[in-house]
Amino acid sequence: MPLILIAPLAGLLFLFCLLPPMAQASVSVAELAESPRWQALMHVNRGATLRGRGRSYVTDENFFLAPDGRDNPAAELHASIAALARPGSESRCTYPARYRFLAEHLGWQEAEPFAHCEEYLEWRGQIPEGPIVLIFPAAYLNSPSSMFGHTLLRIDGEEEDGVWLSQAVNFGAQVDSSDNSIFYIYRGLAGGYPGYFSIVPYLTKIQDYAHLENRDMWEYTLALDDEERRWLVEHLWELRDIRFDYYFFDENCSFRLLELVEVARPGSRLLDDYRFAEVPVNTVRALDDAGLIEKRVYRPSKAVELDHLASQLSPSARRLARRLAADPSLATGEEFQEHTAEQQRLMAQTAYEFLRFRNRTRERDPQVARNSLAMLRLVNSLSSQVVAEAVPLREPEPPEDGHATKMVAAAYGQRGGDEFGEVQLRYTYHDLFDNSTGFLRGAQIEGINIRLRSTESSALKLERLDLVNIRSLAPRSTFVRPVSWFVNGGIERVQSGTAADRDYRPSYFIEGGPGLSWQWGSLTPFIFATFRAEHNHAYDPFVTGAAGASTGLLWHAGRGATLGVQGGGYYLTNDEYRHRAGATANLPLTRNNALRFDLERLAVRGDADTEFRISWRYFYD
Amino acid sequence: MKKILLATALLGASMTASANAPGGPGCGWGNMLFEGQSGLPIHLLATLVNGTSGNATFGMTSGTNGCDTSGPLAYSGSSLLAMNGVLEEVAHDIAMGEGEALTALSVSMGVSSDDRGHFNSVLHQNFSAIFPHESVTAEEVLASIQAIMKADQQLVKYTA
Numbered sequence: 001m002p003l004i005l006i007a008p009l010a011g012l013l014f015l016f017c018l019l020p021p022m023a024q025a026s027v028s029v030a031e032l033a034e035s036p037r038w039q040a041l042m043h044v045n046r047g048a049t050l051r052g053r054g055r056s057y058v059t060d061e062n063f064f065l066a067p068d069g070r071d072n073p074a075a076e077l078h079a080s081i082a083a084l085a086r087p088g089s090e091s092r093c094t095y096p097a098r099y100r101f102l103a104e105h106l107g108w109q110e111a112e113p114f115a116h117c118e119e120y121l122e123w124r125g126q127i128p129e130g131p132i133v134l135i136f137p138a139a140y141l142n143s144p145s146s147m148f149g150h151t152l153l154r155i156d157g158e159e160e161d162g163v164w165l166s167q168a169v170n171f172g173a174q175v176d177s178s179d180n181s182i183f184y185i186y187r188g189l190a191g192g193y194p195g196y197f198s199i200v201p202y203l204t205k206i207q208d209y210a211h212l213e214n215r216d217m218w219e220y221t222l223a224l225d226d227e228e229r230r231w232l233v234e235h236l237w238e239l240r241d242i243r244f245d246y247y248f249f250d251e252n253c254s255f256r257l258l259e260l261v262e263v264a265r266p267g268s269r270l271l272d273d274y275r276f277a278e279v280p281v282n283t284v285r286a287l288d289d290a291g292l293i294e295k296r297v298y299r300p301s302k303a304v305e306l307d308h309l310a311s312q313l314s315p316s317a318r319r320l321a322r323r324l325a326a327d328p329s330l331a332t333g334e335e336f337q338e339h340t341a342e343q344q345r346l347m348a349q350t351a352y353e354f355l356r357f358r359n360r361t362r363e364r365d366p367q368v369a370r371n372s373l374a375m376l377r378l379v380n381s382l383s384s385q386v387v388a389e390a391v392p393l394r395e396p397e398p399p400e401d402g403h404a405t406k407m408v409a410a411a412y413g414q415r416g417g418d419e420f421g422e423v424q425l426r427y428t429y430h431d432l433f434d435n436s437t438g439f440l441r442g443a444q445i446e447g448i449n450i451r452l453r454s455t456e457s458s459a460l461k462l463e464r465l466d467l468v469n470i471r472s473l474a475p476r477s478t479f480v481r482p483v484s485w486f487v488n489g490g491i492e493r494v495q496s497g498t499a500a501d502r503d504y505r506p507s508y509f510i511e512g513g514p515g516l517s518w519q520w521g522s523l524t525p526f527i528f529a530t531f532r533a534e535h536n537h538a539y540d541p542f543v544t545g546a547a548g549a550s551t552g553l554l555w556h557a558g559r560g561a562t563l564g565v566q567g568g569g570y571y572l573t574n575d576e577y578r579h580r581a582g583a584t585a586n587l588p589l590t591r592n593n594a595l596r597f598d599l600e601r602l603a604v605r606g607d608a609d610t611e612f613r614i615s616w617r618y619f620y621d
Numbered sequence: 622m623k624k625i626l627l628a629t630a631l632l633g634a635s636m637t638a639s640a641n642a643p644g645g646p647g648c649g650w651g652n653m654l655f656e657g658q659s660g661l662p663i664h665l666l667a668t669l670v671n672g673t674s675g676n677a678t679f680g681m682t683s684g685t686n687g688c689d690t691s692g693p694l695a696y697s698g699s700s701l702l703a704m705n706g707v708l709e710e711v712a713h714d715i716a717m718g719e720g721e722a723l724t725a726l727s728v729s730m731g732v733s734s735d736d737r738g739h740f741n742s743v744l745h746q747n748f749s750a751i752f753p754h755e756s757v758t759a760e761e762v763l764a765s766i767q768a769i770m771k772a773d774q775q776l777v778k779y780t781a
Contacts, residue, residue, distance in 0.1 A: 160734040164725035165701075203725070207706050349717075356709060369755040372709070380716040380748040 029081075032105055033074035036266030041097055041235060042073045043259055048271040049250045057251060057259075059194075060243035065091070081106070093117030096124075097234040097263070120237060127233050128157035128166060132264075134257070134293075135168070135202075136218040136284055136399060137209040139440045141472040147445055148429065149280040149399070150209075151254045154202050154219070155233065163219075166202040169236060171195055171256040173246035195246030195256070197239045206299070211360060214303035216440075218398060220284060221295040228264040235263045250275060254283040261292065268292070279428065281438075282621075284400045298395045306357055306479055308393045309350040317347055318478045325351035328374035341385035348378035354479045402438025404592050404619040405429050411615035413598075420455045422463065424615070432471060433586035434617075435560035435594060442473035442517070442524065449490075462506065466490040473526050473554075475519035486528060487512035494578060495604040496538040502607060509534040511546075524554040530570050539574055546572040548579075560588040578604045592619040701729050702759035711762075712752055718745035730766075731779050739775050 032038060039046060043057040056063075056070045063069075065083050069076035083091040084099050085108070092099050092113060099113060114120060133154040141147055153169040173193035209215045224232070245251060255278040258270045268290050287293050300308070310318050317339065324330050324347060336344060352375035359368050409424040427448035430439050446469035453463035467490045474482035489510035496505045515528030532546040550568025557563055562585075569579025582600035589595060598613040702708055707722065714720030719741055727737045744751065744766065751757075751765045770776040 157728075160737075161728045162721050162724040164721055165728055203701075203704070203707070211706060352713065360706065366755065373712070373752060373755045376712055376716040376752070377749065379713075380745070383716070383718060383745070 029077055030074050033077045035105075037101055037231075037263070038073060038077060040259065040262040040266050041101060041238075042069075042076060043244075044073055046271065048273070048275060049255070051247075051251075057244055058242060059245050063238075063242045087113070088116050093120045095238050096120060097231060097238055100231070100234060123237060124233070126167075128155050130156035130158060130166075131294075132156075132222045132224055132229055132232060133163075133166075134220040134222055134284065134287060135205065136220070136280060137205075137213075137215045138218070138399065139443055139445070140209075140213050140215050141440075141443050141445070141470065147470070149215075151257055151280045151283050152205065153257055153260065154205075155229075164201075164203045164206070167199050168202040168205045169257075169260075170198050170200065170205070171244075171253045172198065193246045195244040195251070196241070197236065197256070199236070210299055210301045214301040216301050216304060216396070217299040218284070219297040219299060220287065220293045221297075222261070222287065222292050223294040224261075224264050224292070232260055232264040235260065249277040252278055254278045254280045258283060258286065261287065265292075277428070279405050281399045281402065282405060288400055296398060298398070300393055302353065302357060302360075303480065304393070306350065306353045307477070308391075309346060309353060310477070310479060312346055312391055313343065313350065317343060318350070321347040321350040322354065322478055324348070325355050325371060325375065328371050328378070331374075331378055341382050342388055345379055345382040345386050348375045348382065350479075351375045352379065357479065397437045399438045401591070403430075403435055403588075403594075404621055406621045407617055407619045409596075409615045409617040411613045413611060413613035415611040416609050418455055418457075420453050422451055422453045422613070422615070423460075424449070424451045424617075426450075431469075432473070432554060433562045433564060433584050433596065435586070435588040435591075436556065436562070437560050437591075441556070442475065444469065444471040444473075444486075446470070462491065462493075464490070464492045473515075473517040473524060475517050475524065477519070484515040484517045484526060484528065485513065486515065494534075494536075495602065495607065495609075496536050496576070498538075499605070499607075502604065505536060505538050507534045507536040522556045522558070524556070525552070526554070527551040528568070530568065532570055534572075539572075541574075544572050544574055546570040548577075562586045576604060578602075586617075593617070594619075701725060702763055708759050708762065715741075715744045715748050715751060718742060726766075730770075732776070736775060736779075739773075740770075743769060743773055743776065 045051070045053050045055060045057055047053055054071070056073075058064075058070065064076055064079075066072065066075040066079035069079065080091075080095065080098050081102055083089060084095060084102055087110060093116070096114060096117075102108060103110070103113070133156060135152045135154050137150050137152075139147060139149045152171070154163065155167045155169065156163060157166060173195050206217070210217055244256065255275075258278075262268060262271055270286055270290060284293075310321070313321060320330070320335060324336070330336055331344075331348070336347070339347070352372055355368055355372045355375065359365065359372075405428050407424070407426040409422075409426075411422040411424065413420050413422065425448075426446060429445050429447065430436075430443070431446055432442070432444045446466050449464075449466040449469060451463040451465075452460045454460045466488060469488045469490070471486040471488075472484055474484050476482060487510075491506050491508050493504040494507045495502055496507060497503055509532060511530055511532035513529040513531050515526055517524060517526035528550050530546075530548045530550055532548075533543050534546065535543055548568060548570025550566060552564060552566025552568075554562060554564040563583075564585075565581075565583045567579070567581035569577060571577045580600060580602045582598060584599075585597045587595045594617045596613075596615045596617055598611075598615075600611045600613075602609050602611060702711065710720070710722035711726055714723035723741055723744070724737065727740050732740045747765075747769050750769065751762055767780050771780045
């Protein structure tokens with residue numbers, strides 16, 4: 001009985017589809033254009049960011065078939081129906097995902113709708129069929145664009161084939177190499193760079209991040225089914241050579257990837273909330289919260305691998321490995337031979353990785369190449385004698401387990417005999433004392449950090465504003481010799497003025513300098529040179545320069561607690577000098593709550609005040 | 622089927638004298654991306670010396686020139702071994718007898734997953750023959766590996 005009913009119904013539908021698309025779709029086109037998938041395919045801003053709400057993020061005219069396609073998803077839907085309906089239409093080769101969308105909703109049925117699209121089919125055949133993976137290369141302070149990390153996607157093949165030959169999907173800004181750094185940051189913020197998707201072998205990304213920049217990488221397999229993956233891949237083809245604007249803060253690599261996931265699974269609510277900035281680690285968290293993460297893999301950087309190898313050697317064996325790298329003939333010497341085969345191989349491996357580490361970024365040197373090969377020969381010949389399994393590398397806590405990125409704090413304190421209260425707001429993201437779980441230890445990035453202070457005698461006043469405060473502590477070891485550095489700019493109240501009317505006055509400052517740091521177990525000592533320029537109404541010249549130095553010691557005491565002492569000072573060009581010494585203890589209570597104690601001695605020309613603060617810090621978002 | 626195509630692309634390309642820079646064709650100086658390009662001189666240096674990738678020799682500077690294009694996949698133009706920095710990873714893995722680079726090599730040569738253990742150990746035993754001296758090129762390494770496979774009962778089928 002039902003069969004009899006269905007047959008004529010199907011016939012009717014078939015007839016319906018043969019009608020000109022415009023005529024039959026006029027009622028539903030508007031509705032269809034509102035559907036989440038079409039909106040995702042059009043990259044319509046539905047309120048996730050401030051600029052151009054209701055419009056498509058795509059700024060490239062080539063993406064649209066209708067003249068007003070960017071502003072009018074319904075018009076674009078109309079135009080797409082007109083362009084894609086005809087079998088053999090060239091536009092189908094450009095818009096395979098749109099075609100699928102229309103075919104599904106309008107009941108178009110063709111066995112091989114892309115048979116004539118040679119280039120597309122060839123490309124489609126090269127894209128692996130396996131899982132889609134979100135890649136998060138961790139923070140990298142030495143590049144302003146990757147300070148908060150980066151995200152990209154990876155399309156895998158079969159599992160046993162490994163991931164070297166997988167394809168990486170990246171969204172990045174196209175940068176003019178003649179731009180200097182300042183201009184580069186400015187254009188990044190203001191949207192002056194075009195952004196494009198690209199697909200490259202994942203191997204090149206491993207080389208860029210894990211080998212050259214020495215960043216750990218986290219790989220999160222997304223829980224997308226075959227159908228969802230197909231949507232994503234087909235839509236990628238539609239984005240080939242399509243220009244977006246690139247904005248460093250919000251419309252960046254991470255944001256665009258969320259849009260891709262939205263195409264795969266419309267209604268995943270990833271883009272529902274407005275964001276001022278999309279921090280890559282929050283992308284990981286958003287996907288995790290949406291239940292989209294299935295599996296996590298840690299890929300250590302080459303620096304971490306070298307460190308891991310070296311950590312299995314005694315200090316003397318480490319030094320021997322280092323000498324071995326320069327003089328392979330030591331392998332026949334007594335000092336080397338008295339170690340076990342396992343230790344010998346470890347030394348040779350360490351020496352090889354050390355040579356690669358040092359020379360990966362340099363011009364080929366025949367001597368280094370000879371020594372490198374000698375180390376590998378040694379590794380190779382010792383392998384048969386080594387029975388023990390390699391010691392696995394201990395995986396650090398994953399970035400998504402770290403504290404949230406924004407912070408508010410309330411503090412009570414005393415300076416001299418005066419009591420004060422403070423509120424603090426930090427837009428982003430982490431300082432050296434915050435719980436380093438999930439963060440790169442020794443990497444401080446603060447952006448927009450405001451402290452307002454109220455005393456008994458005065459209302460709320462700006463005590464300090466750090467626009468940027470970045471500090472990179474890169475420990476030096478037997479094998480690596482990186483330079484640490486810091487840069488800090490904003491407004492701070494400092495003692496200034498003549499002896500008669502000395503007071504804490506706002507000083508607009510920028511300071512920075514190179515430094516050195518080491519790691520002794522859980523202790524991290526450091527020293528920095530300081531160069532500073534400040535604008536202060538207490539001084540006549542518009543800008544006063546200063547130079548000095550600072551030093552300190554951090555102790556990662558376990559359970560996320562960090563304690564430290566530091567001291568430093570600088571001379572201003574007007575013969576003033578300021579110095580300060582302090583101690584800080586940060587005790588995390590939960591992932592997003594911490595108590596902090598600060599004790600500081602602030603001095604100028606021998607006049608000194610002692611300040612004490614206790615604050616409760618709460619991390620959110 | 623796809624695997625064979627892949628291997629043909631990789632091997633076929635490796636026989637030509639010059640491979641394209643990793644990152645794909647059409648990758649010029651004005652074409653660098655935010656990510657992958659870095660601010661400090663050392664990385665700039667890496668970028669400069671990696672502008673082109675000719676015939677890889679053991680011990681070469683590794684890495685890519687930090688430029689991506691949105692064009693077709695880069696497989697077609699560059700072989701695995703001829704890519705900067707890969708030969709050294711493969712050499713390391715052969716010396717150890719296993720590793721990701723070696724897996725990638727076996728996949729690109731079409732070696733099925735059942736034979737990879739054997740492939741790894743045969744190469745491991747022949748390390749000195751594959752890397753006779755430090756000036757060995759990617760092409761010579763590939764030729765040696767193929768010769769070794771030809772002489773091996775289990776692996777000869779992959780050299781046809």
